[in-house]
Amino acid sequence: MSPQHSPWWRDAVVYQVYPRSFADANGDGMGDLPGITSRLPYLAGLGVDAIWLSPFYTSPQHDAGYDVADYTDVDPRFGTLADADELIACAHELGLRIIADIVPNHSSSEHPLFQEALAAAPGSPERDMYIFRDGRGTRGELPPNNWTSIFHGPAWTRVTEADGTPGQWYLHIFDTTQPDWNWENPAVHALFADVLRFWLDRGVDGFRVDVAHGMVKPDGLPDATVTAEGLVDIPEGEAPIYFDNDGVLEIYRAWRPILDSYDGDRMMVLEAWIPEKRLPLYIGDEKAHQSFNFGFLQARWGVETMRAAIEKPLALADAVGAPTTWVLSNHDVIRHASRYGFTPDHRFGEGLARDEVPDAELGLRRARAASLLMLALPGSAYLYQGEELGLPEVRDIPDALREDPAHHRAGVPGRDGCRVPLPWEADAPAYGFSPTGASWLPQPAEFASLAADVQADVDGSTLEMYRSALRLRRELRLGLPAEGIAVVEGMPDGVLAIDHGGIRAAVNTTQRPVPLEAVAGPGAELLIASAAAPAKEGMIPADGTVWVRRP
Structure with missing residues (x-):
């Protein structure tokens, strides 16, 4: 494919916006769609090609919007459908594409269809929209299998039936408020095809697919193997038993024609934590367009690890004619300005603990170096909001203010440390995030020296390094092609x-x-x-x- 006729997504630089932490227009302390729209000129000036919006749909927010109660409406915390339409239109006027997050593995337990399933009888069509099973044991008192949740604890919750008796169990690979859809049911396929069309009709240019390797479960829902200590055994380099089953590939084969039926090279990028060798099965012609290269994000500082994280995914993606994606930070991982502030052999848990103190100067120095290396590579690059400012992970959030369900279920620090609202102006309330000074998570004092207005037009600042690199990347066409690298x-x-x-x-x-x-x-x-x-x-x-x- 010649560069002149290459789809935009093959070499795009995509900026992830986490709506609740990007910009607050109404002063309630939580970011919103009008706030994002007000900052679009900043993103256009940064030099990115597209924006990926984390979920802004109707949600009780038990998992920061990844528990969706209505896939075709905007949560009032973030605005209205009219606000979404304005955001999309303004972005397009500035030459920016919009990628919307879609969450097909699970819904919120407050989704009307799940509420209907709870009210219906076992074996009913309503229950068949989700994964309900009878329990084991003499009275069904044991879960249907031994699967555990990504957020810790059992992956099953027992319901109370309409007559008040203990009843069936429903599967939730994540939080108890996130029941898994039953993708063996054609009605679920039809529901999500309609969701895709709804947002494509409104002008979105693509989708980031959450838990893209998770929708289809193995036949019979067998027990996972366990270690001698009774823990679920996941061999190194493999996925848990409920992830990466071949049936999920057929979903993308069904979705691709829907996207192809719209003009403008609509696309989908997968969040698929899968063994590298499986990558070619997910992407390419008639499949998904891209899948995140998490090996690059996970690579430790050093020549051999970084080289392998570049060469392997390039070869795998090239084998099926797909571009590689590169990413160093997102809303689920410790910011790389802090990750690199430790020795390469440091073992991180789930979030950064208060007593894990990185070398901030070293971390930022290496983060800038890794980012500049990433932006020289062919394919598309995904940036996480605030990395262009060199923001660190925030370690000292009071436990009472943390919202990550992993923290509440297991007591781990969780992912809130990378989700703290952005600093726009050093001397403004909430550093310019909110006009009232409100902020749903506290911002540390060090954010003042990293605010966007402090770094703008300052030689040597992290912001200006990103701007220069993105300008050169475009001028030199470094995203295309991969041949000759x-x-x-x-x-x-x-x-x-x-x-x-x-x-x-x-x-x-x-x-x-x-x-x-x-x-x-x-x-x-x-x-x-x-x-x-x-x-x-x-x-x-x-x-x-x-x-x-x-x-």
């Missing part, structure tokens, strides 16, 4: 260099400067560097990345 052999120890699109991107993962000439040869033109402060002339600083044009 090569990892450069014979580099100095600790240096990973990649030739692509007429430039050489090199990252120095060591703690000492490396001569630029040893990496790029004599006469190389420095295009951009990740270091915030000027390095010694002719040197790539420790934990730094450069782009150079070789003569």
Whole structure:
């Protein structure tokens, strides 16, 4: 496919907006759609191509909107359908595409169809929309199998029937308020086909599919194998028994023609935590367009790990003619400005604990370097709101204010630390997030020095590095094509260099400067560097990345 006729999504830079934490227009302390619309010029000026909106649908918000009660309406916390239409229209006027999150594995327990299922009898069509089963044991008092929830605890909850007696159990791979849809039922397929068309008709340009590997469960819902300690055994590199079953692939084969029937190269990108070898089954012609490359996000700081996280997904995606996606942060993981502030062998739990204190300077230095490396790679890149400001993970959120269900179910720190509202203006209430100073999660004092207005037009700031990199990426067409990309052999120890699109991107993962000439040869033109402060002339600083044009 020639670059002149390449669909937009093959090399797009997509910016994830987490609506409740992006911008609050009405002053209630929670971000909203009008707030996002007001900040669209900032995103256009940053240089991104598209915006991925995390869920803004009607929801009780037990899992930050990933528990959907109505897939075709806007939660009043965020605005109205008219606000959504205005956001889409304004984005398109600025040349920005809109990708909407869709959550097909589960709904909210407050979804009308689940409420109907609870009121109906076992074996009824209403119950068949979800996964209800009789329990085991002499009186059905035991769960149907031994599956555990991603958010800890059993994956089954028993209901009380209409006559007041203990009844069947329903499956929830996530929170108890997120019952799993039954994708063996054609009515569920029809429901989601209608949801896709509803938002495509309103102008969205694509979908990010949540838990894209999870909808279809194995036949018979068998027990998972367990370790000697009684814990569910998941072999390294494999998915849990209830994920990555082949039936899910047919869903994307059914959805692809729906997207293809609309003009404008509509697309879908999958959140599929699957073994790398399975990636080609999910993407390509007649399947999904993209799937997130989480191996790059998980790669530890160092040449071998980072090289493998680049070469393997490129080869797998290229085998089916699909582009690779690159991502370093999102709403579910510790921000990479903090992850990189630890030694490469540091083992993270679920969220960053208060006593896990990263080296902030080291973390930001490496985060900038990793981001610059990522933006030199072919394919599409996904940015998470605030990473262009160098925001760290917030560790010291009071437990009473945390909302992540994993925290409430298991006491782990959870994901709230990467979801703290953004700082726009250093001297404004709530750092410009809300006109009243309200903020659904507290913002740390260090956010003042990282606010967008403090960094704008300041040489060496993280914001300006991103702006420059995105401008160069577009000018040099680094997103396309993948042909000709090569990892450069014979580099100095600790240096990973990649030739692509007429430039050489090199990252120095060591703690000492490396001569630029040893990496790029004599006469190389420095295009951009990740270091915030000027390095010694002719040197790539420790934990730094450069782009150079070789003569």
